Amino acid sequence: MAWQSFRMMLVRIFATRPDELDCDTVQPKLPAYAEAYGSESGDAEEWAAVGRHLSQCPGCRETLDGLVTLLAELDAPPDASLSAAITAAPEDATIALT
Amino acid sequence: MTSRSTDEWLATLRSENPADREAALLDLREFLLRAAIVYLDTRRGDLRDWSPADVRSLAEELTQQSVVDVEAQLDSFRGEARFTTWAYRFVVNRAATELRRRRYRDISLDWLREEGSHAVRRALAQDEAVDPARAAEQQNYVELLYDIIAHRLTERQRLAIVSVYLMELPMDSVAETLGLSRNSLYKLLHDGRKAIKRELLARHLTQGDLLTAFGDGD
Numbered sequence: 164m165a166w167q168s169f170r171m172m173l174v175r176i177f178a179t180r181p182d183e184l185d186c187d188t189v190q191p192k193l194p195a196y197a198e199a200y201g202s203e204s205g206d207a208e209e210w211a212a213v214g215r216h217l218s219q220c221p222g223c224r225e226t227l228d229g230l231v232t233l234l235a236e237l238d239a240p241p242d243a244s245l246s247a248a249i250t251a252a253p254e255d256a257t258i259a260l261t
Numbered sequence: 262m263t264s265r266s267t268d269e270w271l272a273t274l275r276s277e278n279p280a281d282r283e284a285a286l287l288d289l290r291e292f293l294l295r296a297a298i299v300y301l302d303t304r305r306g307d308l309r310d311w312s313p314a315d316v317r318s319l320a321e322e323l324t325q326q327s328v329v330d331v332e333a334q335l336d337s338f339r340g341e342a343r344f345t346t347w348a349y350r351f352v353v354n355r356a357a358t359e360l361r362r363r364r365y366r367d368i369s370l371d372w373l374r375e376e377g378s379h380a381v382r383r384a385l386a387q388d389e390a391v392d393p394a395r396a397a398e399q400q401n402y403v404e405l406l407y408d409i410i411a412h413r414l415t416e417r418q419r420l421a422i423v424s425v426y427l428m429e430l431p432m433d434s435v436a437e438t439l440g441l442s443r444n445s446l447y448k449l450l451h452d453g454r455k456a457i458k459r460e461l462l463a464r465h466l467t468q469g470d471l472l473t474a475f476g477d478g479d
Binding site for chain 1: 295296299300302303337339341342343346347349350352353354356357422425426427428429431432433443444447448450451454455457458461467468471472475
C-alpha cells in the first residue's frame with residue numbers, strides 16, 4: 164500500500180499545473196459532473212479541469228464517487244428491503260450491514 | 262413522496278404559501294432520507310458494528326442537517342444539475358464527514374508529525390526484491406525525494422503531502438488537525454506538489470525516469 168501511494172504521489176506531482184481549480188470551485192460542479200459522468204455531455208474543457216482536480220483531491224473524489232454511486236442506486240428499481248428500512252420502525256429496519 | 266421537476270422543486274420550496282412549502286419540505290426530507298440510507302448502505306464496511314436502528318438514526322440525523330443545508334443554500338443553486346442531484350451532495354458530504362469523524366477521531370498534530378516521519382520512511386523504503394543495479398538507482402531517488410520532502414517544503418506543506426498522499430488520511434481530518442478549511446489544505450497540497458515538481462525538474466528528472474525506476478518489476 165505504501166509503495167502504491169508513493170507511485171501515485173509521483174504521478175500527482177508531475178501532473179501538477181499552476182492553474183488547478185480549487186475545492187471551493189469544484190464542489191458545486193460535482194452534481195452536474197456526476198450526471199454527465201461516462202457520457203459525452205457537458206463542456207469538455209470544463210470537465211477536463213474538474214477531472215484534473217479530482218485526480219489530485221481525494222476529498223472531492225470521494226464526493227463524486229458517492230454521488231455517482233447514489234445516482235446509479237437510486238435510478239435502479241426500488242429494493243424491497245431498502246423500502247422496508249425506510250418505512251419500518253427503527254427496531255424492525257433491515258439494512259444489509261453484514 | 263411526490264415526483265417534481267427541478268422547476269417545481271424550486272417553485273414549491275420558495276412558495277409563499279406555507280402549505281405548499283411544507284409539503285415540498287416533507288417530500289425533500291423523504292428524498293434525502295432515502296439517499297442517506299442508500300449511501301450508508303454503500304459504506305457498510307464503515308458501519309460493521311452498527312445496529313440497523315443506529316444506522317437509521319444516523320440517516321435521519323444526516324437528513325435533518327441536509328434539509329437545513331438545502332434551505333440555506335437554495336439561492337446558490339444554478340440549475341446545472343437536477344435539483345435532487347444537487348441536494349444529494351449535501352447528504353454525501355455530511356455522511357462522509359460523519360463517518361470519517363468517527364473513524365479518525367484521535368488525530369493530533371503531534372501524532373501527524375510522528376507518524377508522518379515514519380510514513381515517509383515506509384513509503385520510500387527500498388523493495389528488497391529488485392536487482393542490485395536497480396536498487397542503487399532507487400536508493401538515489403529515494404534519498405533525493407526524502408531530502409526534498411524533508412528540507413524543501415515548509416512544515417505544513419510536508420505534513421499535508423505526507424498525511425494525504427502517503428498516509429492516505431481523509432482530507433477533512435487532516436484539515437481539521439492543521440486548523441484549515443479543506444480548500445486551504447488543497448492549496449497547501451498544490452504548493453507542496455509544485456515545490457517538489459520544481460526540484461525534480463531542476464534536476465532534469467521526468468515522471469518516466471522515476472516511475473520506471475519504481476515500476477512493478479518491469
